[in-house]
Amino acid sequence: MEKSAVPPVAPEDWVARSLRAVWHPCTQMKHHERLPLIPVARGQGAWLFDRAGHRYLDAISSWWVNLFGHANPRINAALKDQLDTLEHTMLAGCTHEPAVELAERLHALTGNTLGHAFFASDGASAVEIALKMSFHSWRNRGYADKQEFVCIANSYHGETIGALGVTDVALFKDAYDPLIRHAHVVASPDARLAQAGETAADVARRALDNVRALFEARANRIAALIVEPLVQCAAGMAMHDASFVAGLRALCDQYGVHLIADEIAVGCGRTGTFFACEQAGVWPDFLCLSKGISGGYLPLSIVLSRDEIFATFYHDDTARGFLHSHSYTGNPLACRAALATLDLFTSDDVLAANARKSATLAAALAPLAEHAHVRNLRQRGTIFAFDAMIDDPEQAKTFSRRFFDNALQRELLLRPIGTTVYLMPPYILDDEELALLAARTRDTFGATLAEAR
Numbered sequence: 001m002e003k004s005a006v007p008p009v010a011p012e013d014w015v016a017r018s019l020r021a022v023w024h025p026c027t028q029m030k031h032h033e034r035l036p037l038i039p040v041a042r043g044q045g046a047w048l049f050d051r052a053g054h055r056y057l058d059a060i061s062s063w064w065v066n067l068f069g070h071a072n073p074r075i076n077a078a079l080k081d082q083l084d085t086l087e088h089t090m091l092a093g094c095t096h097e098p099a100v101e102l103a104e105r106l107h108a109l110t111g112n113t114l115g116h117a118f119f120a121s122d123g124a125s126a127v128e129i130a131l132k133m134s135f136h137s138w139r140n141r142g143y144a145d146k147q148e149f150v151c152i153a154n155s156y157h158g159e160t161i162g163a164l165g166v167t168d169v170a171l172f173k174d175a176y177d178p179l180i181r182h183a184h185v186v187a188s189p190d191a192r193l194a195q196a197g198e199t200a201a202d203v204a205r206r207a208l209d210n211v212r213a214l215f216e217a218r219a220n221r222i223a224a225l226i227v228e229p230l231v232q233c234a235a236g237m238a239m240h241d242a243s244f245v246a247g248l249r250a251l252c253d254q255y256g257v258h259l260i261a262d263e264i265a266v267g268c269g270r271t272g273t274f275f276a277c278e279q280a281g282v283w284p285d286f287l288c289l290s291k292g293i294s295g296g297y298l299p300l301s302i303v304l305s306r307d308e309i310f311a312t313f314y315h316d317d318t319a320r321g322f323l324h325s326h327s328y329t330g331n332p333l334a335c336r337a338a339l340a341t342l343d344l345f346t347s348d349d350v351l352a353a354n355a356r357k358s359a360t361l362a363a364a365l366a367p368l369a370e371h372a373h374v375r376n377l378r379q380r381g382t383i384f385a386f387d388a389m390i391d392d393p394e395q396a397k398t399f400s401r402r403f404f405d406n407a408l409q410r411e412l413l414l415r416p417i418g419t420t421v422y423l424m425p426p427y428i429l430d431d432e433e434l435a436l437l438a439a440r441t442r443d444t445f446g447a448t449l450a451e452a453r
């Protein structure tokens with residue numbers, strides 16, 4: 001086949017070079033013919049700076065990972081020290097201080113309930129590990145028939161083939177459907193489903209009835225149920241009552257099913273407590289962490305599990321051990337970044353400070369609730385969201401991209417999920433930045449609606 005002539009690209013044109021050489025995630029690359037791609041040159045605090053010196057407030061924490069700002073001096077110092085000490089070693093047959101200390105500190109943070117930490121590098125892998133561990137633990141106990149999983153309607157747990165099996169977002173799943181081993185999908189506890197006179201707790205109760213009916217019929221075949229406690233983030237920041245998570249724990253105990261809490265997005269203080277499960281007053285059998293745990297610095301994920309689960313693998317027979325590995329399992333730099341992140345939580349009393357900042361941001365966003373095109377202005381901890389009411393389906397389809405573009409023009413990095421606008425800022429915004437974020441979010445919304453008219 002004859003090659004068409006490719007026009008040359010200037011060496012300093014990083015955007016054009018990126019669009020030729022880099023396959024960007026979760027992206028229809030053709031949309032970048034019109035959509036701007038930000039050539040990020042550096043980050044400082046809550047701000048990203050492009051190569052021309054324009055700044056953007058990272059109001060979604062770079063896909064929910066960056067808790068304490070870019071180039072955080074304390075995380076940087078810890079990493080520089082670790083770099084000169086030990087950058088990496090395998091974790092099979094070896095161990096090192098950052099991995100041990102991190103496992104011990106997370107154990108303590110779960111009220112000494114989840115005593116064993118298994119390390120991986122990304123959220124989807126953590127989910128797959130929890131699913132495999134659950135199945136294998138049941139098999140080791142003589143329940144080899146427990147091979148099925150349950151997820152909640154609209155859940156998102158990652159995009160590898162196994163994680164897609166417990167994900168219920170059509171956009172990510174449909175194209176790969178023939179490859180997927182599907183989980184049971186139970187009713188959503190999304191508080192927005194409340195009918196007249198119902199509370200969020202009523203919606204949760206209805207959803208739990210659905211889980212009970214499934215367990216009644218099939219619990220002997222079901223290994224685990226997986227849930228994003230309190231907020232289904234990728235579903236469009238769908239929030240539910242904490243009683244749903246407590247109810248799941250009770251049903252899992254009653255019917256002999258493992259409970260997996262995917263705290264990849266909602267852990268590390270996002271919902272107001274360090275772990276979202278704390279607000280339900282329960283602990284799962286497996287808890288998946290990633291994203292914010294390394295402060296947004298390095299790929300790291302962790303599956304915490306109960307000692308009873310660990311005990312089911314402890315045996316002379318290798319095949320009864322948990323058979324899973326990643327080359328970078330427990331990378332010392334990533335673990336050290338996580339330790340520095342945990343240090344910041346204690347030294348700066350972050351959860352209390354976040355409560356104050358979130359109250360300020362909530363007050364500044366409150367006028368949106370009166371807007372004729374806004375529904376369901378909601379908040380959980382440091383997550384804020386509202387649904388834009390766009391009548392024209394064509395305008396609704398392009399809302400997210402147009403909002404993103406309008407936000408950039410106002411120095412904000414915001415990417416709505418469909419027609420849901422959300423903020424998930426880093427924990428370090430000062431009063432001025434909080435006010436700027438709220439005012440420009442409102443302004444961006446107004447400008448995006450005005451285009452539609």
Ligand SMILES: Cc1ncc(COP(=O)(O)O)c(C=O)c1O
Binds near residue numbers: 127265
């Ligand atoms: C709740 C939840 N689980 C799993 C994942 C997957 O994590 P990763 O993108 O690191 O694979 C995400 C990512 O957004 C998530 O929000």
